[in-house]
Structure formats: structure tokens, C-alpha cells
Amino acid sequence: MKIDRSAAVVDLPPTVRQTIFLYLGILIILLAFGSPAGGLIDIPISFFLKNRLHLTAHEVANFRVLAAIPLYLSFVFGFIRDMWNPLGMKDRGYMLLFGGITALLYLLFAFAPMSYATLLVAVIVLTASFLFVSSAQNGLTSVIGQQHAMTGQVSAAWNVFLSIPTFAALLIGGTLSGMLEEKSPDQAVRILFLAGAAIMGAISLYALWRPRAVFDNIRAENGSGSHPMRDIKRLVRHWPIYPAMLIWVLWNFAPGSVTPLQYHLQNTLHATDGQWGLWNAIFAASFIPTFIVYGLLCRKYPLKTLLWWGTVFAVPQMVPLLFIHTVAQALIAAVPIGLMGGLATGAYLDLIIRSCPRGLQGTTLMMSYSLYYVVVRFGDVLGTNLYDRYGGFTVCVVAITVVYALILPALLLVPRHLIATADGQAPNLEFGAMEPASRAVD
Numbered sequence: 001m002k003i004d005r006s007a008a009v010v011d012l013p014p015t016v017r018q019t020i021f022l023y024l025g026i027l028i029i030l031l032a033f034g035s036p037a038g039g040l041i042d043i044p045i046s047f048f049l050k051n052r053l054h055l056t057a058h059e060v061a062n063f064r065v066l067a068a069i070p071l072y073l074s075f076v077f078g079f080i081r082d083m084w085n086p087l088g089m090k091d092r093g094y095m096l097l098f099g100g101i102t103a104l105l106y107l108l109f110a111f112a113p114m115s116y117a118t119l120l121v122a123v124i125v126l127t128a129s130f131l132f133v134s135s136a137q138n139g140l141t142s143v144i145g146q147q148h149a150m151t152g153q154v155s156a157a158w159n160v161f162l163s164i165p166t167f168a169a170l171l172i173g174g175t176l177s178g179m180l181e182e183k184s185p186d187q188a189v190r191i192l193f194l195a196g197a198a199i200m201g202a203i204s205l206y207a208l209w210r211p212r213a214v215f216d217n218i219r220a221e222n223g224s225g226s227h228p229m230r231d232i233k234r235l236v237r238h239w240p241i242y243p244a245m246l247i248w249v250l251w252n253f254a255p256g257s258v259t260p261l262q263y264h265l266q267n268t269l270h271a272t273d274g275q276w277g278l279w280n281a282i283f284a285a286s287f288i289p290t291f292i293v294y295g296l297l298c299r300k301y302p303l304k305t306l307l308w309w310g311t312v313f314a315v316p317q318m319v320p321l322l323f324i325h326t327v328a329q330a331l332i333a334a335v336p337i338g339l340m341g342g343l344a345t346g347a348y349l350d351l352i353i354r355s356c357p358r359g360l361q362g363t364t365l366m367m368s369y370s371l372y373y374v375v376v377r378f379g380d381v382l383g384t385n386l387y388d389r390y391g392g393f394t395v396c397v398v399a400i401t402v403v404y405a406l407i408l409p410a411l412l413l414v415p416r417h418l419i420a421t422a423d424g425q426a427p428n429l430e431f432g433a434m435e436p437a438s439r440a441v442d
Contacts, residue, residue, distance in 0.1 A: 012148050012217060019213035020144060024154075025161040027095075027137055030206065032165035034102070034199035035134070036126040037071060037373075040169035043280075044192055045119065046262070047273050052188075053116060057263045061384045064259070064377050067120055070128040071373035074135070078366025081135035082359060083228055092207045092215075094136035099204030102129040106197035114189045126196070131366070133203060138369070139362030140218075145353045146361065147219055152298025152306075152423040155350040159291040159342075163284050170281040221359040231360060240355040241364055243413035247348055248368050250407045253375045256383025256396025257318070264393040271327045282334040290342025294350075303350055303419040307411055310343035315404045317341050318397045344407075354418050 012020070033040050049055045049063055070077075086093035109122040145154035235241070265271040265279060297306060317340040320333040356364040386395045 012150070016213045016217065017148075017150065017153070019211060020217075021153075021157045023209075023211050023214045024137075024141055024144075025157065027203070027206065028141075028158060028161040029165045030199060030203045031134060031137055032162055033169055034130070034196055034203060036123050036130055036196070037068065038166070038169055040165075040172060041192060041196055043170060043277055044188070045123070048119070048188065049116075051273075057259050057384050058381075058388065061259045061377075061380050063116075063120065065381060067123040067127070068373045068377045069124055070131055071377075072370055074131055074369035074373070075363055075367040077131040077135040078139065078362040078364070078369075079228075079232075079360075081132070081139050081362035081366075082231070089207070091136035091140040092210065094132050095207035096204050098129055098132035099200050099207060102126060102133065103197045103200035103204060105129055106193045106200060110190045110193035110197065119189070122193075130200075131369075133200075134369070135362050135366050138365035142353045142356055142361035142365050143218060143221070144214075146356060146358075148217070149424050151353040152303065152346070152350045153295055155346050155353060156291050156295030156298065159346055159349065160288055160295075163288045163291065167281045167285040167288075170277050170284060172277075231363075234357055235360050235363060238355075238357045240415050240418055241352075241357070241367075243410060243415075244348075244351045244355040245368065245371055246413070247407055247410050248352060249371050249375050250403055250410060251314070251344065251348055252372050253379040253400075253403050254318075254383075255379040255399045255403070256387055256393065257400060258376065258380045258383070260380075260383045260387035260393060260396050261321075263387070265327065265330055268393075269324075269327050269330060271330070275327055275331070279331055279334050282331060283338045286335045286338025287342040287345065290339055291346055294343055294346035298346070298350065299423045302422050303347065303354070304414075304416070306343060306347045307351065307414070307419060310345075310347040311404075311407050311411065313340050314344035315408070316401060317404065318400045321397050322394060351414065351419065 032038050035041065046060060046064075049060050055063065081091070081094060086097050089096065105126050109118075109126070112118055112122070141154060141158060145151040262276055265276055266273075271279070294306065294310075317337055320337055321330075324330045324333050352365065352368050353361075383396045383399065386399060387393060
């Protein structure tokens with residue numbers, strides 16, 4: 001059997017993997033706090049729109065659709081990451097350069113008079129700059145996962161590290177919104193954006209650290225002969241990304257899980273801003289145990305098994321919301337709802353990383369970002385319309401469950417060789433058999 005050594009995976013020692021996870025974990029946490037679309041910034045903005053500008057649910061959803069325009073184009077930022085090497089530092093160059101630029105933009109908008117239009121422009125511009133840094137983290141993480149036969153472990157660690165700041169940001173975001181109610185609108189946004197500037201400044205400084213365990217174990221995949229149009233054609237012709245992205249779209253569509261759920265809990269069940277933030281925080285934290293379980297299972301069972309069982313558990317995820325009648329019940333229900341989604345989320349991200357064509361990991365991962373925000377934002381609009389039209393949240397739960405059930409037939413489209421192995425094994429792309437991960441060859 002002929003093996004392509006240029007594409008051979010490298011199974012790293014546990015101590016090296018731990019160093020990699022630590023480096024990526026710190027980066028992911030910082031990015032999660034600094035994102036204009038993240039909980040620390042996004043949650044207070046949503047309350048600002050609802051409580052200060054008195055927008056309806058439909059108007060808030062429309063703001064989110066417009067503010068997410070750069071997010072719909074995330075794949076463009078990922079493609080730039082795959083093609084361009086700023087400052088000769090590759091991913092660290094993006095972190096250093098655009099981390100600093102985003103920090104300066106946060107400072108600029110912190111002292112601008114705030115209105116609906118100004119806030120919309122600020123979020124769009126900040127998001128566009130932030131996506132360069134996010135593309136670097138996504139590309140770096142997926143390359144490490146592919147090259148070292150640890151896509152499942154990377155997926156689990158990525159999701160765990162992302163859930164921790166998401167939990168904290170949502171919890172702080174709701175509390176921060178309540179604290180900012182005592183400030184004038186301009187003062188409230190200034191405090192929020194100054195916090196964002198500090199975090200992005202920290203990311204820019206973080207780029208100066210270059211741990212050898214991380215960067216000396218990465219093999220260059222884009223040679224001098226790479227060409228943008230050729231790479232675009234290669235991406236379009238790469239079949240494995242299509243079922244992976246279809247599954248990702250169905251999983252994240254969830255019509256009604258954002259704005260309608262917020263208005264249902266706050267207007268129907270009379271939850272406070274802090275309680276809405278707490279619900280989201282509990283929901284995010286409840287994913288973590290099953291993410292950890294996924295990280296253990298992915299080295300023992302092939303991805304195919306984890307995809308099917310994860311989806312079976314995930315289909316009825318939102319059904320507990322049909323049985324809540326108080327805020328306390330809603331907070332309790334957030335725990336099983338989160339637990340039921342962890343295995344599926346880990347498996348779907350694992351699948352996306354495995355599906356990336358060589359040298360285009362940034363483009364592929366950021367394409368998943370694009371699709372995520374398209375379906376989340378427009379799913380939110382659809383769910384809001386259903387919520388307003390039928391006067392209740394039940395129809396949203398039904399819609400979400402039906403969409404999740406469609407993932408099961410979509411799994412049949414995934415190439416079998418891609419999911420036939422566990423972590424530490426690489427699929428034989430020619431025969432679909434399994435071969436052990438090889439050591440690096442100098």
C-alpha cells in the first residue's frame with residue numbers, strides 16, 4: 001500500500017498534546033470574551049436594544065441579522081488566512097496585527113455617541129476586524145487536529161474551552177446589563193467596549209508567545225505553488241465538506257431558540273435580565289460534561305458510532321421546554337437540554353475538521369462559521385415570526401425537533417472512510433481501511 005508521507009498524520013506524546021491544548025485553550029477563552037458577537041458583549045447589547053431603545057422581538061432579531069453581515073462572510077476571512085502570511089508569522093501575525101486593530105476600534109467606538117445606527121456600525125466593523133483573529137485560531141486548531149490524528153480530542157477540548165468563557169460571559173453579561181441600567185446609554189456602551197479593548201489587547205500580546213510544542217509540530221501544507229483560483233476549485237470539488245456542512249446547518253438552525261426564547265422567559269415567565277443570562281449560562285455549562293465524555297470516547301470508538309448516538313440523543317433536546325411553567329423550572333430544564341447536545345456538537349465539529357481539504361482548513365472552518373450565523377440569524381427571524389403568529393413558544397419547539405430529526409438521514413451522505421476510525425488512526429483514503437498514525441519524518 002502506498003502512503004503519502006506529505007499527508008501522513010503524526011500521533012504526538014501526551015505531554016505535547018497537553019501543551020497544545022493549554023495554548024489553544026487560553027487563546028479560545030480570550031477570543032470568546034473579546035468577540036463582538038459573544039456573550040460578554042452581545043448579551044448586554046441585546047438588553048440595551050430591548051430595554052433602552054424599546055425594540056420589539058422582531059426588531060431585535062432584524063438588528064442581529066444586519067449586525068451579522070461580516071459573519072455571513074466568515075469564509076472570506078478564512079480564505080485570506082490560508083493564502084496570506086502577515087508579518088511572516090502566519091497565525092500569530094493575525095493575532096498580533098488584528099488583535100491590536102480590534103482593540104483600537106473598541107476604544108474608538110467606546111467614546112462615540114451611541115444610537116441604533118452607531119451601535120449597528122460599531123458591531124459590524126468590530127466583527128469584521130475580529131474575524132481575522134478568529135480565522136487564525138480556527139485554522140491553527142484544525143491543522144493541528146488533522147496532522148496529529150486528534151480531531152476528536154481537539155473538538156472536545158475546543159468545545160470545553162469555548163463553553164467555559166461562554167458560561168462566564170453569559171452569566172456576567174446578564175449581570176452587567178443590570179448594572180449598566182444605572183448608567184446613561186453612552187456610559188453603558190463605553191464600559192462594555194473598553195472591556196472589549198482590554199481583552200483584544202491581551203490577545204495581541206499573547207501572539208508574542210511561541211511555544212515550540214505547538215508550532216514546531218506543524219507541517220506547512222501550502223507550498224509556493226498554491227494559487228487562489230486553483231484552491232477554490234479544489235475546495236468546491238471536495239465532496240466530504242458538503243454533508244458535514246449540511247449536518248452543521250441543520251444542527252444550528254433551531255428556529256426560536258434565541259429571541260423568542262428570551263421573550264418567552266422574560267415576558268411570559270417574567271424572568272429578569274440576570275435570569276435570562278443565567279439560563280444561557282447553565283445551558284452552556286451543561287454541555288461540558290458530555291464534551292469531556294466525547295474526548296474520552298473518541299479514542300475508543302469510530303466517529304461513525306459517535307455521530308449516530310450523538311444525534312439520537314440530540315433530536316429531542318428542546319422538548320423539556322414544553323413542560324416549563326416557571327423561571328425555576330426553566331433553569332432546571334437547561335441542564336438536561338445542554339447535556340443532550342454535547343455528544344452531537346463534539347461529533348459534528350470532529351466531522352468538519354476531518355472533512356477539511358489540506359491547506360484550506362481556515363477556509364473550511366470559517367465556512368462553518370458563515371453557515372452557523374446565517375442559519376442562526378435567519379432561524380431566529382423565522383422562529384420570531386412563528387412565535388408572534390401563533391402566540392406561544394410550543395410551535396418553536398416542534399420546529400426545532402423536526403429540523404434536528406433531519407440530521408439522521410443526512411448522516412448517510414457522509415463518506416464512510418472519513419468516519420470509520422477513532423482518534424489516533426488515520427483513514428486510508430484509497431481503500432477505506434485503517435492505518436496507525438505514523439511518527440514525524442524529518
